[in-house]
Amino acid sequence: MQTAAQASDRIFDALADPSRRALFESLARGEAAVKDLTARFDISQPAVSQHLATLRRAGLVNGRREGRLVYYRVEPKGLRPLVDWLTYHRVFWTEHLDRLQALLANMGDA
């Protein structure tokens, strides 16, 4: 079992690093292979792989191998613990957050 607190712990930690957030945001626009990401950013390939591993452990992305390439993409349910954290602190909600939760509720069944 794994608590929501532990999950949001790893998510906050994963998204705290600017490079990782940039990688995540890049993947949010569409899946990409490690090779592509390495070309986009000015860090070494191992650095990219290490960041991707951290994002994957946080449940934010997943990867699938296809031949020599490994394509990564965002995990749709990944950000849910973050939304839950915001909701728990009944923070300030706005119609934005309500709509976001509705979307997550629809997708969360996968």
Place this chain on the structure above:
Amino acid sequence: MQTAAQASDRIFDALADPSRRALFESLARGEAAVKDLTARFDISQPAVSQHLATLRRAGLVNGRREGRLVYYRVEPKGLRPLVDWLTYHRVFWTEHLDRLQALLANMGDA
């Protein structure tokens, strides 16, 4: 001026630290003086003050002096850049889903 990206940068960084998140969560239940927070957590008073300063720079809390005490509380609008960040990326994902659905619909016709 200050961009939303820069704001969410500081918010992610501020909330990445477990001690700071614990302080924020404690303040979310009600305002408290530095003295109270120092009593609640097992870290020194300077550590508490430093964390509060980081949270304040991130726009997550504010403090008001009342005599010798300084009472901190959460800043209601503080988490909004985080909500905006979530919403922004969720938009991209839903666009992808829409395209996927369109693609599946076309395949069904074939």
Place this chain on the structure above:
DNA sequence: TCAATACATAAGTGCCCACTTATGTATTGT
């Protein structure tokens, strides 16, 4: 089977930051 490509992992390193103790500043009470 051998070379080349793509990626992951190992190993090493420098820097940042989360703590500490020490000290400064503000406020209150006597």
Place this chain on the structure above:
DNA sequence: ACAATACATAAGTGGGCACTTATGTATTGA
């Protein structure tokens, strides 16, 4: 004015982590 309390800031330190280079593992094609 002086002592005591509450907090902020300064200064120093150890550990972690975000990089690097080096190497290992898969996969492909010739």
